[in-house]
Amino acid sequence: MELKKWSIFALLDNQFAMDVKLMCVFGSNGNEALMVMKNDDVYAVGANSSGCLGLGALPSTLFPQKVTQLCKKGIIGFAYGSGPHVVAYTSKGEVFNWGHNGYCELATGSTTQSLVPFQVEGFLTDKVVVEVACGSHHSVALTNEGEVFAWGQNKSGQVGSGMNPNQTAPRKVNSAIGGKFIIGIACAQTSTLAVTNNGEVYGWGYNGNGQLGVGNTVNQLNPCRIMALSNTVIVKVVCGNAHTLALSDEGKVYAWGANTYGQLSMPTKTNVPQPEQILQNIGRVVDIAASHYSHISAAMTQNSRVYMWGQCRGQCVVEPTLTPFTSLHEVFACYSLPSVTYKPVVISWDQDTTxxxxxxxxxxxxxxxxxxxxxxxxxxxxxxxxxxxxxxxxxxxxxxxxxxxxxxxxxxxxxxxxxxxxxxxxxxxxxxxxxxxxxxxxxxxxxxxxxxxxxxxxxxxxxxxxxxxxxxxxxxxxxxxxxxxxxxxxxxxxxxxxxxxxxxxxxxxxxxxxxxxxxxxxxxxxxxxx
The missing domain is CATH 3.30.710.10 (Potassium Channel Kv1.1; Chain A)
Incomplete structure (x- = not known):
């Protein structure tokens, strides 16, 4: 994947760029980025809104600056809210976060933003985190034991605590998923979804557009199973701003939620409150992508063809459109508004002279x-x-x-x-x-x-x-x-x-x-x- 497909990296020195092994782009204008280098150092570049780059009081930077607190920590993944705040996890399962904190999304017990990364402890202290996800102002972590922890804004029930107050520290999500082994998590702006190891899907939080897939538009303070998928084994869910996609173990794709921009690939632009199968005519699908920052959807088929639909650079695209791209990341680099990464990108270089x-x-x-x-x-x-x-x-x-x-x-x-x-x-x-x-x-x-x-x-x-x-x-x-x-x-x-x-x-x-x-x-x- 070529780093400079994202415009924020246009000024990077070529030699520096070739030493990047993992990166992510986020921010309201796709104007903030983090990079993990081959030597395990971490750098940041961009606007530094609310201290989301972890560079202290530095207002902004056009050129990479070292994020000292994350260097040599073994960072392997990031998630980011639109506050913005950032959550990172390491190869040892440790969690760090920083940035905006107006809704307790940093789990500090206060609403004071943090300009530098710090380790999240509390109930996560002895846990090994293997995946993280963020909504606009809440954070979710998945452990190697299949447990889900959440913290931050909870106005709509997105942390799954059964109550409305903001969650000031990581708390295990129990209720309907207590005792179940979760294998995947995803966040829309103000809602959360989880997939179990036997293919069940649960959602909680804001549901005004039907993005929880439970058949209505009522917010859910606790995890609620999507019964319309009860005869389908789901292996992955992804969330857009207000819509959801799910992939089954047979390569079928289901969609629900907001459809204002055609992001569900359905003929009408009305919202859909429960899952419906889509993309039946493009063959078996092996991967799907969406981001809570945008209203675009993407999928890759078994023969490595990449399709996109939804709000593509301001256009409403209802039909899945075949692209010349070789990865889902290119869809978001070239057609998402803002141009963010839907998940961190592993960088590989393939130049003519290599x-x-x-x-x-x-x-x-x-x-x-x-x-x-x-x-x-x-x-x-x-x-x-x-x-x-x-x-x-x-x-x-x-x-x-x-x-x-x-x-x-x-x-x-x-x-x-x-x-x-x-x-x-x-x-x-x-x-x-x-x-x-x-x-x-x-x-x-x-x-x-x-x-x-x-x-x-x-x-x-x-x-x-x-x-x-x-x-x-x-x-x-x-x-x-x-x-x-x-x-x-x-x-x-x-x-x-x-x-x-x-x-x-x-x-x-x-x-x-x-x-x-x-x-x-x-x-x-x-x-x-x-």
Missing amino acids: VESSLKAAFDDQATSDLIIQVEGKEIYVHKSVLKIRCQHFRSMFQNHWEEDRKNVLEITQFTYPVYRAFLRYLYTNQVDLPPEQALELLDLANAYCEDSLKRLCEKLMRQGIDVENAAVLYFNAITFHAKELEEFCFRFALNHMTDVVQSRGFASLDETTIKNFITKAAKAGAFKT
Whole structure:
């Protein structure tokens, strides 16, 4: 992702920019930014409204200044309100916040803003935080134990305490989600949503536009389950200013809330108080994005196509519009008003002069190749040195006994051409451009060649491509290839869609032992309780 797609970074020195590994842009005009460097220092640039840059009394800066209190702390994520205030968390699960505090959003017990970052303690002292989210003036943290803590403005019930007073310190959200394991959180301006590990969705706070999805427009002081999604397994929710998107484990997208700018991708601009499926015509969706700063929505499909709709640079776009972008971040950099990041951006550089780009260009290049690999009668042009450097299998093959003067063609018979070509391309690019349905064969290859990183990429492809028809087969192959995480993922998917999976042809094709073991495991997980 190119840093300078955001105009606030236009004056950055190129060498400095290339040392940035994580950044976020926020503020009412997209005029404030934080950057985590490769050496773990943290810098800020911009207007410093309410001290949100953490730079003390410095009024503003066009050039990066070091945020001393965050340097070497292992910052891995940020969230930001429109006050603005900022919440950051570290690799150890510690939480820091600073900036605007008129509604107790910094959990200090007062309403005095903080010009520098300080660690949030209280009930979070012994907790490991793995995700943070902010509304306009409230903050939410998710722990590794699936607990949700909230603090700050509570006029509409957005901290989920069951009362209206502002919450001056982190407090665990109990009520309906007490005892449930939460895996994801999201905030609109004055409301909060959470997803459980079994795909349930809960919302609380302001609901004037139906953004909680509970079928009415009444504010909720406690978490309330979205019953319209009770037969759907949701894996992610994101919030716009006053609308919500949800992604299911089958790649379906649901939307509800405000639709004034077409952000729900529905024909009329009326608000929708409960979830309705959208985007049925663009294929399986693997990721969604929105920000409480704006009214724009975005989605990425299984084949990496990026769509946007809603308020796009002042235009009301109702139909999902295919973009030339390769990431959801570019939608927000180029079309969101303000131009903020919907979540922190991991920076990677891919310039024409880099070793990485040159290596990518060398794949299947007949002019520079010194080895032809032949699969199913088709030729792939590669370089022995690259194969030896990148793969232990080839390193062992190309030992001194290899007769280089006689063998400049290597024939492969164990795998199909598309799969083997994808494998070789992966050695040059570290990417896999293979449809999910062919990922099983590539996983087999990765297993045979002891390529653990490739196995993980294959598993990701299959997670994105799983459905009720292939879940059982993917589960079986995960067992066969000793892919434990994929095995557990497939099992959980099957558990959530038990009836459809056991009636599928894929399940019927399993051997008796696998079926027996699956049924036993499902029974222990409570699948057959009445």
